[in-house]
Amino acid sequence: MRRFIHFVNSIGARPSISEGAPSYFAVDKDKSHESTVALLKIDTTKPKRLDRWLDKVVAFSGSNFVLFLTIIVLLAWAFLGIEFASNTGWQVGISDAQAIINMVFDSFLVRQQLNAHTQAMVVACHLDSRATSHKRMLQNLARMEKPAQSQLRIAVPAVEFPQEDLLGRICNAVSASMGHVLTVIGYWICIGVWLAFGHHLGWSDSWFFFINSATSALMIFMLAVLANNRERHEKYLQECTNLVMAADASLERLLREVTGDTLQNEVATISAPEVGKVQRAINFYADLVGTLLGICLLTVVLVAWIVIGPIMSFDANWWLLIGTYAGLIGMNDGFVLRNLCNICNRQEDTQYDRRILEDKGLAAIIGGDSGDEETAQTTRLDVRFSIAMGNFCSHEYTVVAGVVVIIALILTASLMHWSELGQIICNVPPSIIESFFTLILITGHNIGDEQRRADLQTIYRSRLELISRVESWRA
Numbered sequence: 001m002r003r004f005i006h007f008v009n010s011i012g013a014r015p016s017i018s019e020g021a022p023s024y025f026a027v028d029k030d031k032s033h034e035s036t037v038a039l040l041k042i043d044t045t046k047p048k049r050l051d052r053w054l055d056k057v058v059a060f061s062g063s064n065f066v067l068f069l070t071i072i073v074l075l076a077w078a079f080l081g082i083e084f085a086s087n088t089g090w091q092v093g094i095s096d097a098q099a100i101i102n103m104v105f106d107s108f109l110v111r112q113q114l115n116a117h118t119q120a121m122v123v124a125c126h127l128d129s130r131a132t133s134h135k136r137m138l139q140n141l142a143r144m145e146k147p148a149q150s151q152l153r154i155a156v157p158a159v160e161f162p163q164e165d166l167l168g169r170i171c172n173a174v175s176a177s178m179g180h181v182l183t184v185i186g187y188w189i190c191i192g193v194w195l196a197f198g199h200h201l202g203w204s205d206s207w208f209f210f211i212n213s214a215t216s217a218l219m220i221f222m223l224a225v226l227a228n229n230r231e232r233h234e235k236y237l238q239e240c241t242n243l244v245m246a247a248d249a250s251l252e253r254l255l256r257e258v259t260g261d262t263l264q265n266e267v268a269t270i271s272a273p274e275v276g277k278v279q280r281a282i283n284f285y286a287d288l289v290g291t292l293l294g295i296c297l298l299t300v301v302l303v304a305w306i307v308i309g310p311i312m313s314f315d316a317n318w319w320l321l322i323g324t325y326a327g328l329i330g331m332n333d334g335f336v337l338r339n340l341c342n343i344c345n346r347q348e349d350t351q352y353d354r355r356i357l358e359d360k361g362l363a364a365i366i367g368g369d370s371g372d373e374e375t376a377q378t379t380r381l382d383v384r385f386s387i388a389m390g391n392f393c394s395h396e397y398t399v400v401a402g403v404v405v406i407i408a409l410i411l412t413a414s415l416m417h418w419s420e421l422g423q424i425i426c427n428v429p430p431s432i433i434e435s436f437f438t439l440i441l442i443t444g445h446n447i448g449d450e451q452r453r454a455d456l457q458t459i460y461r462s463r464l465e466l467i468s469r470v471e472s473w474r475a
Helices: 002-010 029-035 049-061 064-084 088-142 166-178 181-196 205-259 277-290 292-307 316-365 381-393 396-415 420-474
Strands: 017-020 267-270
Touching: 017 088, 049 064, 049 088, 049 205, 049 292, 064 088, 064 205, 088 205, 088 267, 088 277, 088 292, 088 316, 088 420, 166 205, 166 420, 181 205, 181 381, 181 420, 205 420, 277 292, 277 316, 277 396, 292 316, 316 381, 316 396, 316 420, 381 420, 396 420
Parallel strands: none
Antiparallel strands: 017 267
16 A cells, blocks of 8 residues: 555656766876776666666667668658648558657657656766765865965866867757747747638648648658657767766876875765656656656557557548647647656756856856856847847746546547548647647757756856866976
8 A cells, every 4th residue: 555655756856966976086197097997988878678678679760871861861851742732641641650650759859858858967976975075075165274386377178179070060950040030930930821821721631731741741741850869969978978987087086196085975965856746747757758657658559550450440530640640749749748857957057057166166266257257148139039048948837728628629530520521620739739839849848958068067167267277286
């Protein structure tokens, strides 16, 4: 009974994270050149084999191969449209393909987000753990006699992270253009033009299929781009993190050499965030979608759809069935993904902002610049607008509103006895809304990625500056 109660209480909750950074003790003085730690990587590999296998599949979904394959398939479909554009099967085909791909990618994107968030929080925990030791040793160092050369201005080398390759920069440019606020505005202008032609085309099925085909193709492309960007950016951030952690460990070892400190690094804990009931429900759904159980449920749905194909004679309703289901589920996934992205980014921002602020205090202990006179950088208007729009679209009550819309669509289709038109109605509005939310999701990812790079660069610079200052005590 106690286990059951614990399980119920844990649904949708986010656990606390406790990590202790490995200690790097002083080396032989005759081998002082070994004080610098060349590379340090934090291993967050999952213990279960199935989880590791699924993570590899998720990583493959964000590979360049999958991205280019997606582009080739979309181009082939577009060229086939020259001959078969009037064929309903051509239009339904892209809709069903998008429906299946969408469900798969949604699961992978949730898992990508959760994995990246866990990695970022573990890194923050390691930085906190080692910073406690840094503070203790810097305080001891401040009480020691200060060498004359330490009065000189400390020269800190330029902080430069590795450059991304040409393909990465091109993909970043494409992602930036897709996530730009003007692209979002242009998207809704296109929707308005489509609506304006509705009366002229008699609100026919063909009119519905026009926008459904366009948004379906757009969704497939955006999902492939988003998955690719996330995978590339996570690998890049891992490289940057390795440099930061190596500098952090080098500072620790240097301080131990100068002060003779031999205490282990303490375990640091990032408390579990407070989560309301609505957010817990959203988290539970996200956890379900992004876990192995969610992938299994997705497989069951696809198999069931294939099995009933002969029963329904593979007619138009059978083809629309998976599109209807995936359209409604995908729309909800779009709301949840944007919510999850924003929640994770906020939690990471809180931890890294606190770390940067406390790092200024570390420098001040030994007479460094506390950075209090620094002025905040002005954020561009389009970025501020994108952030505000993202905050609104990711609010938990916006997710609830999305569920209400889904229920309304289901009731509408039920009143129409789930006719072909009723299923189209359950396909088109969700497809339009989900495409919009994917654009917003790309925007949110781009903003979060830029912020994390800036945070790591600031922390890296502070470590290099502290190393330069502490070196004067060892000279």
